[in-house]
Amino acid sequence: MMEANNFIEFHNVSFRYDSADSGDGEDGENVFAVSGIDFTVKQGEFVGILGRNGSGKSTLAKLMNALLIPTSGDVYVNGMNTRDASWLWEIRKSVGMIFQNPDNQIVASTVEDDVAFGLENLGVPREEMEPRINDALSVVGLADRRLKEPHYLSGGQKQRLAIAGILAMRPSCIVLDESTAMLDPKGRDRIISIVRELNLREKITIILITHHMDEVVDCDRLFIIDKGRIIKSGTPGEIFSDEETVVGAGLELPPVCELFQRLGLLGLRPGETVLTKEAGVEFLTGVR
Amino acid sequence: MRISLGRYIPGKSLFHKADPRSKIIWTIVMMVFILLCTTRWQYLMATVFVMIVFLISGIPLKYILKSLRPVAVLMIITTVFNLVFYKGTTVLFAIGSFNVYREALFLSIKMILRIFMLIVSASLLTYTTTSVAITDGIEYLLRPLAIIKFPAHEIAMMMSIALRFIPMFADETDKIIKAQSSRGAEFDSKNVFKKIKSYVPVLIPLFVGAFKSAEDMSVAMESRCYRGGKGRTKFKVLKFTKYDLILLIITAVFCTGVILMKTVFKI
Amino acid sequence: MSIKLEDIKYTYMPGTPFEKVALSDLYLEIREGEILALIGPTGSGKTTLLQHINGLLRPDSGSVFIDGEELTKKNLFKIRQKIGYVFQYPEQQLFEETVFKDIAFGLNRLKLPEDEVRARVYDAARLVGVSENLLERSVFDLSGGEKRRVAICGVLVTKPKYLMLDEPASGLDPEGKNAMLRLLKTFRDAGITVIFVSHNMNDVAETADRVVVINDGRIERQGTPREIFTEHDFLSGIGLSVPDVTDFFRLLSERTGVEIPDIITLDEGYAYLRDVYSKGGIPS
Structure with missing residues (x-):
């Protein structure tokens, strides 16, 4: 039932937290955190998921590597149903997650030990760990920090360490669940360029969950989620030309895009969406 | 907030190179034997021994002094009490109506030495071993x-x-x-x-x-696929090396010394 | 009346391997009635500076004057009534059983009559937009955005004349962020001088009356947003950026060779382009 190059498939997925472990800010009522979710992510795709705080984004992320199992519907990761416990570790190995708070996902007391943590869990032989740790740390630019204690890293460096920890496990897909929310602009740019690079070079599927619009303007595809439902999907151009939906979901247009949107309303070459500064300059100077 | 017991200081001494397991064992054995010391000769030997090991570790003295600071007040107060209130047989000198006895002086010195040696032994472990290594060592030993x-x-x-x-x-x-x-x-x-x-x-x-x-x-x-200790491999494997052998031999020599003093020589 | 910092020097953890000069040669005047944005790269001393203004940190040398009165150990409590300080992620400091009690916490030491406490809590809630029916709820039942607003109320309840906020919009979604920026203007219009730290230059350009740039513990520039954001090279040299719109028009000017006035907000950009188009478009 799965198409060959689909990496993740959601089939009519709903999820409801039990009142007992109703996490983040839910009232303890049995509300559905997400409902009726249908979508697919292709192998090697770079997908952005946008939504306001509490829209269900994190729940969606956790459904992708079997940290949560759907209340109804099915999630397939590379053809494996997350419901099937025998696939659990295979799924988690192939879908790595980077979370929001840099401090709460580093386990070990030195940088290299933390990268090793995932490998130890997988039972990777020791001789193989050394090169894998080396590679992963140099991809994220932390090779010279190997013996440092995580406490002395900046927030951005901690998130890069978290990425290295996942990379060492050789995932097919990385889900970033608001991983840039607590970083300064420099740290954020660095993370985004690293994952973009991983997507281009290593063909790793990237699912970027965020509410920073400038991070997603060159994604392959975007989804807007609100009140637990996907309310819009499409290319960044398609998404950001629909200002009403974007703003209605508690989001905003990227600044340059907003400028051109307003001009568009004046009747100046409507129907075109300008997402980046470069595109804006080209639009105005007529270089096409 | 500073925790003085337990800040790892990088170095290349015998102590740094030794396996955490031998160091944990060393620390425990040292503490037990220090507490077993009773006579002044035993104290003397223990102190000399601890000082030698301390010199080998290459840890700057100021760090040891820093870890002693929290107990310094306690040591001073007990010493003063000992000197003033302990009644012995030989009067050394008198302050006003209080006599200070020879025995009180020895008692105080012993007490100070004992605390000093205990803290130095424990600090040597924490100053030369990363917390990761200590937990690894504990895991193996347990x-x-x-x-x-x-x-x-x-x-x-x-x-x-x-x-x-x-x-x-x-x-x-x-x-x-x-x-x-x-x-x-x-x-x-x-x-x-x-x-x-x-x-x-x-x-x-x-x-x-x-x-x-x-x-x-x-x-x-x-x-990140953590599921407890089962099926896990280890990135850092603890190895018993010549450094551990040296450390354990030193420890054995000390222990034998204390035992001989207590049983054979009775000094 | 103003806040004045004179020749402040502060060293972080002196005598340890972590010793670092956090602030030096620092002079700053914050005038009443303005929204002042404090910008600077991470670790430049922004938070350290704020903590000097309400006496959480004491300078090694130099003085802080609040409305002409020097900040000392003795008048600390009195001065903190005047200077509200909203930490980054202030919702993490909520602890009382109810929202009302948490907001009123700052008044405990003042021993005010009950109706005065009530009036102040309601005033703060109204100003910040915390609806009255939340006041009897548990602080842990609120959504993230609500919690942050409640935390701000808890600072406003002492009726501060100056309000410092350390990255008030961090972690909020665009809707929450924009509401927070509007709130800063509301505070200013209510007569509260606002000092806020931000990493987002778009927000600074849209909100601040004046900008102070701090780098390496020193104040390197101060001026209106327009003055600051025309110094593109200086800002990028210390790892900061200019607003996206400014950057866009700079790029446009470079490509077309057309002289474009400094544009720092969306409104200005829109007005400029509309104007240009009405005169026949961008010549290239």
């Missing part, structure tokens, strides 16, 4: 207890995570105290009950934060 279903791996994992969180919580506490002071909280009340009560605005946010961190951490660990 491993035989798995037979009686003792969760050695889990306990070591908990310890290492706790160690990682300590500096974070110290920062967090500092921040919350500052934030609540900005809102007008008062922490310098003289009344003990009021003082305890005044820390509620710090403790509740701290606990709420700690629970959130713990929850996040467990999810993060699970998503």
Whole structure:
């Protein structure tokens, strides 16, 4: 039932937290955190998921590597149903997650030990760990920090360490669940360029969950989620030309895009969406 | 917030190179034997021995002094009490109506030496061994207890995570105290009950934060395929080397010395 | 009346391997009635500076004057009534059983009559937009955005004349962020001087009356947003950026060779382009 190059498939997925472990800010009522979710992510795709705080984004992320199992519907990761416990570790190995708070996902007391943590869990032989740790740390630019204690890293460096920890496990897909929310602009740019690079070079599927619009303007595809439902999907151009939906979901247009949107309303070459500064300059100077 | 016992100082000494297991064993054995020392000759030998080992470790003296600081006050007070109130047979000198006895002086010196040696021995472990290595060592040493279903791996994992969180919580506490002071909280009340009560605005946010961190951490660990000690490999494998042999021989020499002094020579 | 910092020097953890000069040669005047944005790269001393203004940190040398009165150990409590300080992620400091009690916490030491406490809590809630039916709820039942607003109320309840906020919009979604920026203007219009730290230059350009740039513990520039954001090279040299719109028009000017006035907000950009188009478009 799965198409060959689909990496993740959601089939009519709903999820409801039990009142007992109703996490983040839910009232303890049995509300559905997400409902009726249908979508697919292709192998090697770079997908952005946008939504306001509490829209269900994190729940969606956790459904992708079997940290949560759907209340109804099915999630397939590379053809494996997350419901099937025998696939659990295979799924988690192939879908790595980077979370929001840099401090709460580093386990070990030195940088290299933390990268090793995932490998130890997988039972990777020791001789193989050394090169894998080396590679992963140099991809994220932390090779010279190997013996440092995580406490002395900046927030951005901690998130890069978290990425290295996942990379060492050789995932097919990385889900970033608001991983840039607590970083300064420099740290954020660095993370985004690293994952973009991983997507281009290593063909790793990237699912970027965020509410920073400038991070997603060159994604392959975007989804807007609100009140637990996907309310819009499409290319960044398609998404950001629909200002009403974007703003209605508690989001905003990227600044340059907003400028051109307003001009568009004046009747100046409507129907075109300008997402980046470069595109804006080209639009105005007529270089096409 | 500074924790003086336990700051690892990088180095290349015999002590640094030795396996944490031998160092843990060394520390425990040393402590036991130091406590067994009773006579002045035994004390003398133990002190000389600890000093030699200390010199080998290459740890600067000021760090050891730093770890002694918290107990210094206690040592001074007990010494003064000993000197003033302990009644012996030989009077050394008198201060006013108080006689200071020879025995009191020896008792005080012994006590100071004992605390000094205990702290130096323990500090040598923590100054030359990373917290990761210590927990690894403990895990290995506790491993035989798995037979009686003792969760050695889990306990070591908990310890290492706790160690990682300590500096974070110290920062967090500092921040919350500052934030609540900005809102007008008062922490310098003289009344003990009021003082305890005044820390509620710090403790509740701290606990709420700690629970959130713990929850996040467990999810993060699970998503990185953590499933307890079973089937896990180890990145850092502990190896018994010549350094450990040297360390254990030194320890054995010391222990034999103490035993001989106590039983054969009776000095 | 103003806040004045004179020749402040502060060293972080002196005598340890972590010793670092956090602030030096620092002079700053914050005038009443303005929204002042404090910008600077991470670790430049922004938070350290704020903590000097309400006496959480004491300078090694130099003085802080609040409305002409020097900040000392003795008048600390009195001065903190005047200077509200909203930490980054202030919702993490909530602890009382109810929202009302948490907001009122800052008044405990003042021993005010009950109806005065009530009036102040309601005033703060109204100003910040915390609806009255939340006041009896548990602070842990609120959504993230609500919690942050409640935390701000808890600072406003002492009726501060100056309000410092450390990255008030961090972690909020665009809707929450924009609401927070509007709130800063509301505070200013209510007569509260606002000092806020931000990493987002778009927000600074849209909100601040004046900008102070701090780098390496020193104040390197101060001026209106327009003055600051024309110094593109200086800002990028210390790891900061200019607003996206400014950057866009700079790029446009470079490509077309057309002289474009300094544009720092969306409104200005829109007005400029509309104007240009009405005169026949961008010549290239």
